[in-house]
Amino acid sequence: GQQVMQIPQYQHVQEGEDFTTYCNSSTTLSNIQWYKQRPGGHPVFLIQLVKSGEVKKQKRLTFQFGEAKKNSSLHITATQTTDVGTYFCAAASGGSYIPTFGRGTSLIVHP
Amino acid sequence: DVKVTQSSRYLVKRTGEKVFLECVQDMDHENMFWYRQDPGLGLRLIYFSYDVKMKEKGDIPEGYSVSREKKERFSLILESTSTNQTSMYLCASSYRGRTEAFFGQGTRLTVV
Numbered sequence: 001g002q003q004v005m006q007i008p009q010y011q012h013v014q015e016g017e018d019f020t021t022y023c024n025s026s027t028t029l030s031n032i033q034w035y036k037q038r039p040g041g042h043p044v045f046l047i048q049l050v051k052s053g054e055v056k057k058q059k060r061l062t063f064q065f066g067e068a069k070k071n072s073s074l075h076i077t078a079t080q081t082t083d084v085g086t087y088f089c090a091a092a093s094g095g096s097y098i099p100t101f102g103r104g105t106s107l108i109v110h111p
Numbered sequence: 112d113v114k115v116t117q118s119s120r121y122l123v124k125r126t127g128e129k130v131f132l133e134c135v136q137d138m139d140h141e142n143m144f145w146y147r148q149d150p151g152l153g154l155r156l157i158y159f160s161y162d163v164k165m166k167e168k169g170d171i172p173e174g175y176s177v178s179r180e181k182k183e184r185f186s187l188i189l190e191s192t193s194t195n196q197t198s199m200y201l202c203a204s205s206y207r208g209r210t211e212a213f214f215g216q217g218t219r220l221t222v223v
Contacts, residue, residue, distance in 0.1 A: 009151065033211055042201060042214040043154070088153065092210045097142065098169075099210050103153035 004091050006102030014110050019076040021105035023089035032072045033099060034063055035088040043088060079109050114138070115215040117202050123221045124192050132187040132218050134202030141207035143185035144169075145177065148199040148217070160185055161207065192222045 005024045013019050023032065031050045035043040047056055049065035049072060056063045062075045072091075076083055086106045090099035118133035136143065142161050146154040146169075156169030158177040166177050174196060178186045185204075189196055199219050203212040 006153075031210055042217050043203075043212075045211045045213065048211055090154075090210070090212075097205070097208055097210050098144075098156070098159060099212060100156075101146075101154040103151065 004089060004100050004102045006089055006105060008105055009103065010106045010108065012108045012110065013079050015081060016078050019079050019083070019107055021074050021087050021089075021107075023072045023074075023091070023102050025070050025091055025093070027070070027093050029069050029091045029093045030095065032065060032089055032091045034072075034074050035090060035101075036085050037088065037104070038085045041085075076107075079107070081109050081111055083107060084109050115202055115204055115213050117200075117215040117218050119218050120216060121219050121221075123223060126193060126222055127191050128222075130189040130192055130220065132189075132200055132202075132220075134185045134187070134204075134215055135183050136185075136202075136204040136213070137183065138204065138206075138213070139182065140204035140213075141182070142205045142209075142212075143179065144203040144205075144212065145175075145185065145187045146201045146203065147171070148201055154201065157187065189220075192220075194222050196220065197222045 033048045034046040037043045053067045054065040060077045064073045086104040088104045089102045115136045144159045145157040155171050160166045160179040176188045199217050201217045202215040205212045
């Protein structure tokens, strides 16, 4: 099936530093979603991007969808310890509604 | 709020035993999914269902089967467990034609 590559696998930051995770596909995507999984928890839907070049913000989180709809990023400004967790992108293409998940980026925030 | 409930949080089974993992959602979602999550591998799709009695194989269906007799319930069956099926199993559901999924709390299965 479709592959979605997500980098980095892990990211250590000091509290207050910024963080970015990237998601890339070799095929054009219909949409992309972002999920957050807290340690010991389950993935929770954060947002969906659909339009080419779309940018959405949720407080300190900024989500972008590339112009070619083949990549996306999640940027967190001034990380806090509550941001700790694994962030997954998930994408669908070709009219499918079945999301394919990236392997996730685990964010570790040091106080 | 959407609620997706999995029957067990933790299970320990012996090799060769049969296991049923149950999942129930209360939002009348048409689509339901079973994923397994392993460190460094992310979420991999085992099976999904888009309607009652309908099922489709995902990326890693070998060693698993599913059942969907009612719209709200999707069961994952491991006929004869093996140690390589030790994993976190996550159920999810979504509306028809929508990709955003709602997950259950997960079942951590250990096969010894």
